[in-house]
Each structure stands twice: as structure tokens, then as C-alpha cells.
Amino acid sequence: MMVWKTLTRWYHQLGSPRYFYRFSEVLLPWLWPIALLTTAVGLVWGLAFAPEDYQQGNSYRIIFIHVPAAGGALLGYVAMGVAGLVNLVWRMKMAEVMIKAIAPFGAVLAAIALITGAIWGKPTWGTYWVWDARLTSMLIMLFLYLGVMALINAIPDPRQAGRAAGLLSVVGVINVVIVKYSVEWWQSLHQGSTIKLTGGSTMPAEMLTPLLISMLGIYLLFAVSVLWRARAELLWRERKSAWVKELV
């Protein structure tokens, strides 16, 4: 019951714009250098120190940005879907702000996953692009992110925009499931998962360690990006409230 109480307290505290702003103020000066450093360590390790792949040679080093970007795009979409659901059920203002804050970097990461995947595909498969399940569903994910952003920009009333974007976020979560299992459900040029939460990964530790560090780094950068964007949105929405006036 303690856990539940703590969770509900967090929900209400972080749901309060003023508390969220203070919280991010304390967190960010630490978080962004840690995020940058973690990403740099992971990528330099992967690019310069990890051994070569015996089949793919050095082209496999693209994995150290490709997989973190794809993972971040998927995770970001799930987070956006959760925020969308919270917004649809409880009309929570903070959830609207989070949807708007998540979408841009989610779109960037989906684009990076697609572009680096295409570049990796050329030396590995002999082609930049095929219309198979994994690649197509990932392209749809990019369009879903862009769709959420476009909806928010197109509807002038922020509450209505938030509801519409929230609905699209929730519905789009189906696509996350399709992306995740596409390599198992359909024949695909795309290789199977490298990292498995259950039953061991298909990669030696000297490659897996930098990959996991890169993933952590990109996820932390995502968090920093979301916090910065959420702060901007909160300030603007609450510009007439006492706490913002006190602040400026």
C-alpha cells in the first residue's frame, strides 16, 4: 500500500505544472551532461573499441545508433500513448503537455532508425529499402509521430488539440506492437532482435555493453528533450498564473 500511496502522490505532484517545473529545474542541470556523456561513451566505444563483426565487418557498427534510435522511438510512442490515455480518461493538462513534448524527438528517432537502417541495408542486403513488415511499420510510426505533431499545430484550442492528439497516440500504440513482432510474424530481410529481456542476447559482451550504454544515453537525451519542451509549453500555457508571474 505504501507503493500505491507513493505512486498516487507522484502522479498528483508531477501533474501539477508548478511542481513539475520546479522538479525539472533541479533535475536538468544534472541530467543533460550525464545524458551527453553516456551517449558519447557508448558511441565511441562502439565505433572505435568494439570488435568487428565476423560476417558484416565494420558496417555492423551502425547498430550502436540504429537500435537505440529505434528503441527510443518505440518507447517514446508507448509513453505518448499512456499520456494520451491519461488525458482521454482524466483530462489531465500535464498529459497534453507531455504528448506535445514527446512527439518531436520521437519523430527524429524514428527518422534516424529508418535512415541508418537504409544505409546499413546497402552493404548488408544490397538494397537501401524493401517494403517488408518491419521497415513499413517503422515508416508508419514516423508518420504517426508527424501526424500527432500536425494535429496539435492544426487545432488552435490546446485542450481540443490535446484530446485529438491523445486519441491518435492511443490508437497508434497498435503499430508499436506490429513493429516489435514484425520480424517474428512475417518473413523479413530485417534480422531478429539482438537484445532479449528473456533468454540471453545474441551478441558477445564486448559488443553488447557499448550498445546498452548507447541505448541508455539516447533514452536520457530523450528525457532531457521532453523536459525542455514540456517546460516551454507549461510556461506558455500558465503565463497568466501567479507562479509564472512570480518566476519571471
Next chain:
Amino acid sequence: MYFESFAAFLQMGTHGPFVWSAYGISALLIATNMWLAYRRQRLVLNEIRRLARRDQGSL
């Protein structure tokens, strides 16, 4: 380092152009995003300050 020389590191066997273009594009996109996200909160803060000053001036 895994590579024998810095030149070999840049060359990546025959895969240099693929690896470096993938990382170049990614770095550019991520850096641009982080810069825009950071700048946005600065701009909003300045705009609110400007509005506050204007309101004070009209009183």
C-alpha cells in the same frame, strides 16, 4: 582502440562511407533537436518577461 591506425578507423575496411554517413546524419538530427528544445524554453521565458514589462508600463 580496435583499429591499428586512425586512418584504418576512418576507413572501417570498405564500410567507412556507410558508417560515417549514418553517424553524421544522426548527430546532425539529434543536435538540432536538442538545440531547438533548449532554445524554445528560453524564447518562451523571454516572451513572457516582455509581456510582463509591457503590462507594467501600461499601468
